[in-house]
Amino acid sequence: MLKKSNLRMTRQRKVILEELQKVDTHPSADEVYAMVRHRLPRISLGTVYRNLEILSESGVIQKLEPGCSLKRFDGNPSDHTHIRCVSCDRVVDAAMTPDLEIDFEQVNSTDFKIIGHRLEFFGLCPQCAEKSNPAEMQA
Amino acid sequence: MLKKSNLRMTRQRKVILEELQKVDTHPSADEVYAMVRHRLPRISLGTVYRNLEILSESGVIQKLEPGCSLKRFDGNPSDHTHIRCVSCDRVVDAAMTPDLEIDFEQVNSTDFKIIGHRLEFFGLCPQCAEKSNPAEMQA
DNA sequence: TTTGCTGCAAATCCTTTGCAGAGGT
DNA sequence: ACCTCTGCAAAGGATTTGCAGCAAA
Numbered sequence: 001m002l003k004k005s006n007l008r009m010t011r012q013r014k015v016i017l018e019e020l021q022k023v024d025t026h027p028s029a030d031e032v033y034a035m036v037r038h039r040l041p042r043i044s045l046g047t048v049y050r051n052l053e054i055l056s057e058s059g060v061i062q063k064l065e066p067g068c069s070l071k072r073f074d075g076n077p078s079d080h081t082h083i084r085c086v087s088c089d090r091v092v093d094a095a096m097t098p099d100l101e102i103d104f105e106q107v108n109s110t111d112f113k114i115i116g117h118r119l120e121f122f123g124l125c126p127q128c129a130e131k132s133n134p135a136e137m138q139a
Numbered sequence: 140m141l142k143k144s145n146l147r148m149t150r151q152r153k154v155i156l157e158e159l160q161k162v163d164t165h166p167s168a169d170e171v172y173a174m175v176r177h178r179l180p181r182i183s184l185g186t187v188y189r190n191l192e193i194l195s196e197s198g199v200i201q202k203l204e205p206g207c208s209l210k211r212f213d214g215n216p217s218d219h220t221h222i223r224c225v226s227c228d229r230v231v232d233a234a235m236t237p238d239l240e241i242d243f244e245q246v247n248s249t250d251f252k253i254i255g256h257r258l259e260f261f262g263l264c265p266q267c268a269e270k271s272n273p274a275e276m277q278a
Numbered sequence: 279t280t281t282g283c284t285g286c287a288a289a290t291c292c293t294t295t296g297c298a299g300a301g302g303t
Numbered sequence: 304a305c306c307t308c309t310g311c312a313a314a315g316g317a318t319t320t321g322c323a324g325c326a327a328a
Contacts, residue, residue: 008302008307021214026221026230028211029293044310049293051308052212064211064221064230065204071317072167072203073191075160082165082203083251091165091203092249098241100258110231112222114262119239123253147282147327168318183285188318190283210292284325291318300309 007054015039016051020061083121087128094121146193154178155190159200222260226267233260 019035020027027035033048056063072091074082081094102117158174159166166174172187195202211230213221220233241256 006307010302010308012309017214020212023214024232026211026213032212042310044312046294046311047309050295053294056212059216062213062216064213072165073159073171073195074165074201074203075156075162077198077201083249083253085251086254092251093163095249098239100237100239102237110222110234111265112224112231112260112262113265113268114222114260115225116262117258117260119256119258121251121253121256123251123255126250126252129252145282149283149327151284181285183287185286185319186284189320192319280328282325282327284323286322287320288322289318289320292316294313294315296313297311298309300307302307303305 007058012036012040012043012047013051013055015043016048017055017060020055026064081119081121083123085125085128086122087124087131090125092125146197151175151179151182151186152190152194154182155187156194156199159194165203220258220260222262224264224267225261226263226270229264231264 015036016032019039020032023035025031029049029052030045032052033043033045036043036048052061052063055061076093079097081097082091083094084091097119100117100119154175155171158178159171162174164170168188168191169184171191172182172184175182175187191200191202194200215232218236220236221230222233223230236258239256239258
C-alpha cells in the first residue's frame with residue numbers, strides 16, 4: 001500500500017488516513033489535525049504534516065495545489081494559459097489556450113455557482129529535463 | 140487604470156508595474172522586489188507585497204495560483220476535478236471531469252516537456268453566494 | 279490640505295526540522 | 304534489535320500589519 005517498503009504503518013499514520021478517507025471536505029493540514037485529535041489527543045501537528053506528505057508521496061491520498069510554494073505575478077492581466085515546471089517551479093506562457101466548450105451543468109452536480117475555470121499544464125523545463133535521469137523520471 | 144478611484148499612482152507603484160510588464164518570467168514577490176530595487180534601492184518588501192496585491196485586485200496584473208492560501212488534502216487519490224469557492228476557499232468534487240482532447244503540440248510552443256494538465260473550476264458556494272450582494276458580486 | 283502611501287520592524291501564518299526517546303516490524 | 308517514527312519546541316519562509324512620517328492629489 002505504501003510505496004517505499006521501509007515505511008511503517010503506525011497508529012498515527014493509520015488514523016490520519018482513515019479520518020481523511022471518511023470525509024469529502026478536502027481538509028487542510030490543520031483541519032486534519034483537529035479531526036485526528038479526537039482519537040489521538042496527544043498527536044502533534046508536525047506528525048500530521050509529515051504523514052500527509054508521506055501518504056501523498058505514496059499515492060494513497062492526494063495533495064491539492066501541488067506547485068504553489070509561493071505566489072507568482074504576471075504583468076499580462078489577460079486570460080491565458082501557463083505551463084509550470086514541476087521540478088523548479090518556473091512558469092512560462094502556453095502558445096494558446098485550448099477552447100474547452102465545457103457543459104457546466106454536466107460537470108457541476110453541486111449547488112456551487114460556477115464563475116469560471118482554470119487550466120494549467122505541468123511538465124519539465126529543458127534545464128530540469130536534462131538534469132533528471134530519463135530512466136527514473138517521476139511526475 | 141486603477142479600479143478604485145482613491146488609489147494613487149506613486150513612484151513605487153509605477154516602477155513595480157513597469158518592471159513586471161517588462162518580463163515574461165512570472166516572478167514571485169521576492170523577485171519583483173529584487174528587480175525594483177535597481178531603480179528604487181530604498182523600497183521595502185512590504186511595499187512590494189502591498190502593491191502587487193493592489194495591482195492584481197485592480198486587474199492591471201494577475202496573481203497566479205489565486206486560491207492557495209494553504210494546501211488541502213484529498214483522501215481520494217484518483218484523478219478527478221475540483222470546484223473551489225473563491226470566497227471561503229472550500230473545495231468540493233465536480234460530478235465529472237470533462238474530456239479535453241488537448242493537442243499538446245498546438246498549446247506548447249516552448250521546449251517544456253509536458254507531463255499533464257490540471258483543470259479546476261472556481262465559483263461561489265451556496266453560503267457565500269447568499270452572503271454576497273448579487274449587485275456587487277466580484278470574482 | 280487631505281489622506282493614501284511608504285519604510286521599517288515586529289507579528290503572523292503555515293510548514294519544516296532537530297532531537298532524544300518510543301514503538302513498529 | 305534495528306531503525307523509522309513520534310512529540311515537542313524551535314526555526315524557517317512567505318506574507319501581513321502597526322505606526323509615524325512622507326508625498327500624491
